[in-house]
Amino acid sequence: MSFDRPGRVSMRMRQLLVKTLREAPAEAELASHRLLLRAGLVVPLAAGLYCFTPLGWRVIRNVERIIREEMNASGALEVHLPALHPIELWEQSGRAALMGQTLFRLTDRKEREFALGPTHEEVISYLASRTIQSYRDLPVTLYQIQTKFRDEPRPRGGLIRLREFTMKDAYSFDTGWETLDASYDAAFAAYRRIFQRAGVPVVPVAADSGAIGGKDSQEFVFLTDAGEDTILLCxxxxxxxxxxxxxxxxxxxxxGEPAPLERVHTPGKRTIAEVAAYLGVEPRQTLKAVFYRADGNPVFVAIRGDLEVNEVKLKNALGAREVEPMDEAAVREYGLVAGSASPVGIEDIPVVADTSAVEAVNLVGGANVPDHHLRNVNYGRDWNASLVAEIALARAGDACRACGTALETRRGIEMGHVFKLGTLYAEKMGVYYLDESGERRPCVMGCYGIGVERMLAAIIEANHDSDGIAWPWEVAPFDVHVVVIGAGEPPIATAVAEVEAALSAHGLEALIDDRDDSPGIKFKDADLLGMPARLTVSPRSLERGGVELRFRRGGETAVLPANEAASAIAKARTDTLGAGPS
RNA sequence: CGGGGUGUAGCUCAGCCUGGAAGAGCGCUGCGUUCGGGUCGCAGAGGCCACAGGUUCAAAUCCUGUCACCCCGACCA
Incomplete structure (x- = not known):
């Protein structure tokens, strides 16, 4: 029936090093982490480093196959770049310092410094600068599936955050922003298909474009309580x-109307909640002071008391590379009165105000004197800011800017990221082309990434039940799990050979459990390992005229002749896949 | 980097408080048994009790330090 999958064969379980665990190691908390270990797909080596077993690697290869098919279909070209990068490239882009300790560094025998690539904008730019010369070469999107190294401060969640991982990273090069939109849209569409085929439900969300600059940036987020990012949804x-x-x-x-400034005694009241309660006002009628360092320089941030500072927005508003809370020693050094600080009278330190603090009237703020606060603090009259911007953190219940509905928050895992980079890298790394009039112009770039191992984790998070994994067809390590009961008896051996031939003829791959274990163990392992279809070959099934077919996601069991069973599985597979690869 | 937790057999864990011969279940090996949802029996293999130092006649156990791993936070192109 389906002969489009050449070279597909069955494998014997006892030769595949499939070691399932009845219990997962105690440290594994996420469902995907536990099942990866219990099903024997991975073996941990160190924090953020995993070995893949033959079974686990087959899933990785399937995910990569889907990615390749969809990227190729979108017109992207596969390349391969070194993982080992001369440090000069990173200094040229300015990211050697920006990446900080996340960048793994090493030195060769001649004392030349290198980095293990955490991403490949620099190297792809190098390649592009050597190959792109004319507008006739554009647009072009290059991609690779390559290992990345990041010395993460905290690897976590099994395959969710690794220190060495595989990424599909793609980079588009265009003559201008208009055609970049088309390249971006093509990548976006490819991503939607990839996640759909792999069985990971994602939502595209607007993301911060960070210090790199650039314009639009969207993340494909898999919504799950196991996620590490907070997403706001309207x-x-x-x-x-x-x-x-x-x-x-x-x-x-x-x-209200501005009232005269008034100093009040607030003994021992330091937090917003304490001060507001003591003076009988709401938190939104107070002015909160927070101290930061932006690229080392002190910043005084004023925001309404009921809101929190969004450090990313603050960083962007300041145009800073890095923003961090000021430590206590520095707070003392600058003479700031924690607990009673306010921008009233602050002169030595730049003040950044959230719009909320500017628009409100008669706020309660600190007096910059211990145990004292000020009533009726008003912007413009009592204090001023060197910068006013929206730097507050959105929370559940806040109103949507577009339609006013109360926003909801969910946790999520970033599965992919698409990003309009612009010309920044092209200019720094020298990726130029000659336009129709012979003028030298920088390429307009986009970049697009998907974490492969993280896909595996997300697939399991999204496709499991209390018994184990339930692989989507396209990523399953095998299509069929053949449970053999009574192996060793000649009629069974004959039947298994018949089943193998039938599956092979239908382009299906099978994992054949030929182990000398009890039926109970085999059925439990079949559920745990999660192949989409299960065939049971036993004396009982033969008596009933064939093999027993059951799908992992439930439904009725049926006893069919081997060939009909294989045909039914192939049909179920095709029906689920729909039109198949695009 | 801050907070919390855990390191004893491949896995899950007991033993530590109160120092005195290193344990159980699962897994693994062999023999037998059983054969449709983690059979049963017998016999085995397997441990530098994370590491280092200290206290003590004696340390898995008490003390100090280090390391590793996990969780929360910070961080995260």
């Missing part, structure tokens, strides 16, 4: 953004 207009990027309207201020 039930009204389907606006979706991650917490760093999310735009919103904070609760309105309490209206």
């Amino acid at each position: 039930p009204g207009c389907s606006y979706a953004a991650n917490a760093e990027k999310a735009e919103f309207v904070p609760p309105p201020p309490v209206p």
Whole structure:
């Protein structure tokens, strides 16, 4: 029936080093992490490093196959770049310092410095600069599936955050922003198909474009409580953004006419909640002071008391590379009165104000004197800021900027990222082309990434039950799990050979459990390992005229002749896949 | 980097408080048994009790330090 999958064969379980565990190691908490270990797909080596077993690697290869097919279908060209990078490339782009300790560094025998690539914008730019010369070469999208190295401060969640991992990274090169939109849209569409085929439900969300600059940036997020990112979703207009990027309207201020400034004694009251309660006002009627360092320089941030600072928005507003909370020693050094600080009278340190603090009237703020606060603090009259910007963190219940509906928050895992880079890298790394008029111009770039191992984790998170994994067809290590009961008896051996031939003829691959174990163990392992279809060959099934067919996701069991069973599996597979690869 | 937790057999864990011969279940090997949802029996193999130092006649156990791993946070192109 389906002969489009050449070279597919069955494998014997006892030769495949499939070692399932009845219990998962105690440290594994996520369902995907536990099942990866229990099913024997991976073996941990060190924090953020995993070995893949033959079974686990087959899934990885399937995910990569889907990615290749869809990237190729979108017109992208596969390349391969070194993982070992001369450090000069990273200094040229300025990211050697930006990446900080995340960058793995090493030195060769001649004392030349290298980095293990955490990503490949620099190297792809190098390749592009040597190959792209004319507008006639554009547009072009290059991609690779390659190992990345990142010295993460905290690897976590099994395959969710690794220190060495595989990424499909793609980079588009265009003559201008208009055609970049087309390249970006093509990558976006390919990503949708990839995640759909792999069985990972994702939502595209607006993301921060970070210090690199650039324009649009979207993440494909798999919504799950196991996620490490916070996503804001609008039930009204389907606006979706991650917490760093999310735009919103904070609760309105309490209206009023400016009243005279008044100093009050607030003994021992330091937090917003304490001060507000003591003075009988709402938190949104207070002014909160937070101290940061931006690229080493002190920054005084003023924001309404009921809101929190979004450090990414603050960083972007300042145009800073790095923003971090000021440590206590520095707070003392600058003479700031933690607990009673306010921008009133602050002169030595630049003040950044959130719009919320500027628009509200008669706020309660610190007096910059211990145990004292000020009533009726008003912007413009009592204090000023060197920069006013929206730097507040969106929270559940805040109003959607677009439609006013209350936003909801969910946790999610970033599965992929598409990003309009612009000309920044092209200029720094020298990726230029000659346009029709012979003028030298920088390429407009986009970049697009998917984490392969993370896909495996997400596939399991999204496709499992209490018995184990339930692989989607396209990524399953095998199509069929053949449970052999009573192996060793000649009629059974004959039947198994018949089943193998029938499956092979239908282009199906099978994992044949030929182990000398009890039926109970085999059925439990079949559920745990999660192949989409299961065939049982036993004396009982032969008596009933064939082999027993059952699908992992439930449904009725049926006893059929081997050939009909194989045919039914092939049909189920095709029906589920629909039109198949695009 | 801050907070919390855990390191004893391949896995899950007991033993530590109160120092005195290293244990159980699962898994693994062999023999037998059983054969449709983690059979049963017998016999085995397997441990530098994370590492280092200290206290003690004696340390898995008490003390100090280090390392590793996990969780929360910070961080995360």
